[in-house]
Amino acid sequence: MNNKFPFRLYLVISEKNCIYFPIEEVVKQAIIGGVDVIQLREKNMETPTFIKHAKQIKAITTHYGIPLIINDNLAVANAINSFGIHVGQQDKSPAFIKNQNTNLTVGYSIEYKQQLLDTENIKHTDYIAASPVFRTPTKTNTITEWGYHGIEYIKTISDKPLVGIGSMNKQTAYNTIKAGADCLAVVSAICASKNPQKAALEIRNEIEKAL
Numbered sequence: 001m002n003n004k005f006p007f008r009l010y011l012v013i014s015e016k017n018c019i020y021f022p023i024e025e026v027v028k029q030a031i032i033g034g035v036d037v038i039q040l041r042e043k044n045m046e047t048p049t050f051i052k053h054a055k056q057i058k059a060i061t062t063h064y065g066i067p068l069i070i071n072d073n074l075a076v077a078n079a080i081n082s083f084g085i086h087v088g089q090q091d092k093s094p095a096f097i098k099n100q101n102t103n104l105t106v107g108y109s110i111e112y113k114q115q116l117l118d119t120e121n122i123k124h125t126d127y128i129a130a131s132p133v134f135r136t137p138t139k140t141n142t143i144t145e146w147g148y149h150g151i152e153y154i155k156t157i158s159d160k161p162l163v164g165i166g167s168m169n170k171q172t173a174y175n176t177i178k179a180g181a182d183c184l185a186v187v188s189a190i191c192a193s194k195n196p197q198k199a200a201l202e203i204r205n206e207i208e209k210a211l
């Protein structure tokens with residue numbers, strides 16, 4: 001697998017998705033349970049507040065040696081010197097970001113087949129995300145579902161590390177990895193669990209079983 005994204009279980013987290021514990025506690029429990037990369041996704045935070053919040057989360061992820069990725073906001077990613085940034089089709093493009101002379105690892109959401117032919121952006125991308133594998137109440141402005149066959153299809157077109165996102169949990173993890181995903185990104189199955197550590201461990205176990 002590409003050295004820049006050798007991860008298997010990706011926590012995508014925001015304050016509002018953490019139901020039973022403060023975000024800092026969910027981050028710690030998830031890491032202990034087996035999450036090996038984290039994205040901070042705060043969709044409604046102004047940049048100065050986002051930077052302050054991201055610094056607090058980065059202090060925890062750094063303590064555990066886990067990379068932190070920032071969703072959407074390049075100013076925040078640069079301000080905290082994050083490991084990476086994740087962007088989608090409505091955000092700054094991977095080509096633009098890589099042209100800023102940055103070391104950021106760049107993730108890019110792919111919503112349908114034709115976007116896989118966007119070679120200019122995909123060549124500037126370190127991993128792609130199948131967006132979504134299955135529809136999810138956590139993010140409703142998605143287009144279609146890739147499903148397991150979609151994951152298989154993407155792997156025939158692209159050799160980029162592939163992240164599956166959207167209703168990834170202990171029931172869907174095994175088949176998504178078997179279909180060809182390299183990594184699973186999870187929000188609610190961990191953030192909304194009464195036991196985030198156990199939830200992460202159970203998904204991680206399914207991933208390892210499928211590899």
Ligand SMILES: Cc1ncc(COP(=O)(O)OP(=O)(O)O)c(N)n1
Binds near residue numbers: 010039109131
């Ligand atoms: C790992 C991962 N995959 C997909 C997304 C979605 O990105 P995007 O389409 O830009 O939507 P928002 O998350 O910005 O609402 C993601 N964030 N992370």
Ligand SMILES: Cc1nc(C(=O)O)sc1CCOP(=O)(O)O
Binds near residue numbers: 041131139165167168
């Ligand atoms: C942040 C995000 N992006 C998606 C996409 O399809 O691009 S789905 C999603 C949320 C995933 O939440 P859950 O794990 O609760 O299903």
Ligand SMILES: [Mg+2]
Binds near residue numbers: 072086088089091
């Ligand atoms: Mg985005």
